[in-house]
Amino acid sequence: MTEQWYNNKELFEMIQELKTEIKLTTTEMARTREIVAKYNGIREQIEACKDKIEAIEHQAQGRYSFGKAIREWGGWLVAIASFLYAVLR
Numbered sequence: 001m002t003e004q005w006y007n008n009k010e011l012f013e014m015i016q017e018l019k020t021e022i023k024l025t026t027t028e029m030a031r032t033r034e035i036v037a038k039y040n041g042i043r044e045q046i047e048a049c050k051d052k053i054e055a056i057e058h059q060a061q062g063r064y065s066f067g068k069a070i071r072e073w074g075g076w077l078v079a080i081a082s083f084l085y086a087v088l089r
Contacts, residue, residue: 006014
């Protein structure tokens with residue numbers, strides 16, 4: 001009943017292998033943290049670009065609306081000016 005499952009040499013080798021695996025895992029975790037930090041930085045840049053694009057789109061929409069208003073109301077302004085000219089003449 002006092003039979004050992006592993007002898008000392010096998011236990012030592014298993015511990016050494018475990019240490020190596022832990023070092024590899026730690027290295028991989030550090031690399032993963034770097035990648036996540038880089039991803040977060042890229043994501044912030046994308047959000048900033050999206051905000052700039054939206055601002056440019058809003059500005060373009062405003063210019064379009066202003067031009068459309070001039071086209072739609074310009075005829076009325078010319079008609080009123082012509083009417084006033086005809087009445088005052």
